[in-house]
Amino acid sequence: MTKEEQFLYKYLNNASPTGFEASGQQIWLDYLKPFVDKYFTDSYGTAVGVINPEASFKVVIEAHADEISWFVNYITPEGYLYVRRNGGSDHMIAPSMRVNIHTDDKMIPGVFGWPAIHVRKGDKEDKPSLENIFIDVGARSKDEVEELGIHVGCVVTFRDELMDLNGKFYAGRALDNRIGGYMIAQVAKKIKDSGKELPFGLYIVNAVQEEIGLRGAEMIAAKIKPNVAVITDVCHDTTAPMYNKVKSGEQVAGNGPVLTYGASVHKKLLDLIIDSAKKRDLPFQRAAASRGTGTDTDAFAYSNDGVPSALISLPLKYMHTTVETASKKDIESVIDLIMAFLDDLDPEFNFKYID
Structure with a gap:
């Protein structure tokens, strides 16, 4: 290289x-x-x-x-994170994506969770939106989330790296x-x-x-x-x-x-x-x-x-x-x-x- x-x-x-x-x-x-x-x-x-x-x-x-990225906007009592946009982030691609939450001194891994296809309602309510996409960081409570250093205002980015695509393109x-x-x-x-x-x-x-x-x-x-x-x-x-x-x-x-x-x-x-x-x-x-x-x-x-x-x-x-x-x-x-x-x-x- x-x-x-x-x-x-x-x-x-x-x-x-x-x-x-x-x-x-x-x-x-x-x-x-x-x-x-x-x-x-x-x-x-x-x-x-x-x-x-x-x-x-x-x-x-x-x-x-x-x-583009996300901000942590709300932490639920159960330990899930809801977000708001920082720039033109697309909620449609978020479910199942891996993320990094940038805290004051380290990055915490997480995932945009999403319910399985066979348990969803099948109507417009189960489509990704800013109101229903959420992040799971492996915590079971708000206290556990905060112990990780995560707070409202932490920025969130997707975990994806640059790749060579068939020798002719870059993708990432x-x-x-x-x-x-x-x-x-x-x-x-x-x-x-x-x-x-x-x-x-x-x-x-x-x-x-x-x-x-x-x-x-x-x-x-x-x-x-x-x-x-x-x-x-x-x-x-x-x-x-x-x-x-x-x-x-x-x-x-x-x-x-x-x-x-x-x-x-x-x-x-x-x-x-x-x-x-x-x-x-x-x-x-x-x-x-x-x-x-x-x-x-x-x-x-x-x-x-x-x-x-x-x-x-x-x-x-x-x-x-x-x-x-x-x-x-x-x-x-x-x-x-x-x-x-x-x-x-x-x-x-x-x-x-x-x-």
């Missing part, structure tokens, strides 16, 4: 729930530090590595570090969007290895709290005040069963990065990225957003006095599950596309629509 793969597995297998990203951010920073000139973090844990920090023109490449939890953190770190490594001198400052940003409303990106955009921002995130592979291409468009895992058109995506910046791809015959796909993109692109675009921003997405199967699946080829293509754009970017380019 290469050093890059070792980092990928270590980073993806580490839990970094929204609001509790510190351990994953430390892993990411430790990997990134050799490739940047300086780094810093903010009060909520967003981590930033900087190449050529003295330059006045600032370019951001960004991903978000947090993953939290590819949304720690795979983005991996990709932008590889961009920094490639720049360092090449010895290339950038004509601008490059800020490699791994933001927190995207899953609850782009909060980390809002904070760091105000701090950095970039001139340009290119965001990486994931989008849906819509070729899998149960997707509606008429509604969601057609994006295919394995066919390259997806470039989104939308109000918060700066068209002149998007055109530069497309030009870079076409010059090198790099694969890409297109998508459209009717309002905002729902990603940190929106936070950067509408920060400060407005920042030209664009979105490069990785097609992902089964988003917000424990088996999020992405093409290895697409991951490399996203890295190549960001590198191509950075190679071509002229800091003197006029991004204004109207002079």
Whole structure:
């Protein structure tokens, strides 16, 4: 396994729930530090590595570090835990899943329990919902639960690790969007290895709290005040069963990065990225957003006095599950596309629509 793969597995297998990203951010920073000139973090844990920090023109490449999870919300007298969402966690996939409950000093294993099929009522009341999913930690009373260090507010994550799928895909939890953190770190490594001198400052940003409303990106955009921002995130592979291409468009895992058109995506910046791809015959796909993109692109675009921003997405199967699946080829293509754009970017380019 290469050093890059070792980092990928270590980073993806580490839990970094929204609001509790510190351990994953430390892993990411430790990997990134050799490739940047300086780094810093903010009060909520967003981590930033900087190449050529003295330059006045600032370019951001960004991903978000947090993953969806749960909070313990209620402990029954019998020792069962009920939960509430931390981000867009899906109650439908919870029954029978193994979990870790993060206490103040250790992790406690548990399971989302569920009654057997032959004892359920067979109507809508036996379908998973936020009101009926529960966790069993092997306790028979609330006192036993509390003796384990579990209390209301403890965060809960699924216990699943990254796996290689047929040599062509990765599958696991939290590819949304720690795979983005991996990709932008590889961009920094490639720049360092090449010895290339950038004509601008490059800020490699791994933001927190995207899953609850782009909060980390809002904070760091105000701090950095970039001139340009290119965001990486994931989008849906819509070729899998149960997707509606008429509604969601057609994006295919394995066919390259997806470039989104939308109000918060700066068209002149998007055109530069497309030009870079076409010059090198790099694969890409297109998508459209009717309002905002729902990603940190929106936070950067509408920060400060407005920042030209664009979105490069990785097609992902089964988003917000424990088996999020992405093409290895697409991951490399996203890295190549960001590198191509950075190679071509002229800091003197006029991004204004109207002079």
